[in-house]
Amino acid sequence: MQKPEVTEYAPYHQRYIDLINTDDIFSFFKLQSEETVSLFKNINEVQASFRYAEGKWMMKEVLAHIVDSERIFGYRALAISHGEKNPLPGFAENEYVTNGKYQNRSLQSLLNEYAHLSSANLELFKTLDDEMLSQKGTASGKEITAKAIIFVTIGHEKHHLDIIKTRYLKN
Secondary structure, X not given: OOOOOHHHOOHHHHHHHOOOOOOOHHHHHHHHHHHHHHHHHOOOHHHHOOOXXXXXXXXXXXHHXXXXXXXXXXXXXXXXXXXXXOOEOOOOHHHHHHHHOHHHOOHHHHHXXXXXXXXXXXXXXXXXXXXXXXXXXXXXXXXXXXXXXXXXHHHHHHHHHHHHHHHHOOO
C-alpha cells in the first residue's frame, strides 16, 4: 500500500507517516508489533517504572499510551472506512495516562492488551479495500482518510519505540 497523499491528513501527522519506508505496510506492522512484544518481554517491573526525566512518563506508561492510541486509531479507521460522517473527538494523551492509573497495572497485563489489540487492528486494517481506505472523515477537528489513519497508527508506534530505545534503554 502506498503512502497517503498529503491531502489525506493534517500536517502534524507527517512526522509519523515519514517513519514508514515501505509499501508492505501490513508486514511492517506485524514485525513492529513482534518487536514491541519482544522488547517489553525483556523489561522487568522496576525497569518499566523508569522515567528518563522528571515529568516524563514511566516506560510502562509509554506502552499504555501506545495501547490507548492504537485503540482510538483503530476505532477511527473502522468508523471512517465505514462512512461515519460525525466528527470523531480527539483525546488528551496526558490525561489518559494520568487517569488510566497505569502505574497500578502490571507490565505483563499491558503487554497482553497491546498484543491482542495490535493483532485485532492488523486484521481490521487488512480487510479494508481501496474504496474503504479512501473514505474521509473528521478526527480531532481535521479531515483524514482511513488509509492515513493506518499509516499514522503504525508511525506513531514506531516514534514511541524509537524514544524507548534512545531515552529509556540507552545503556
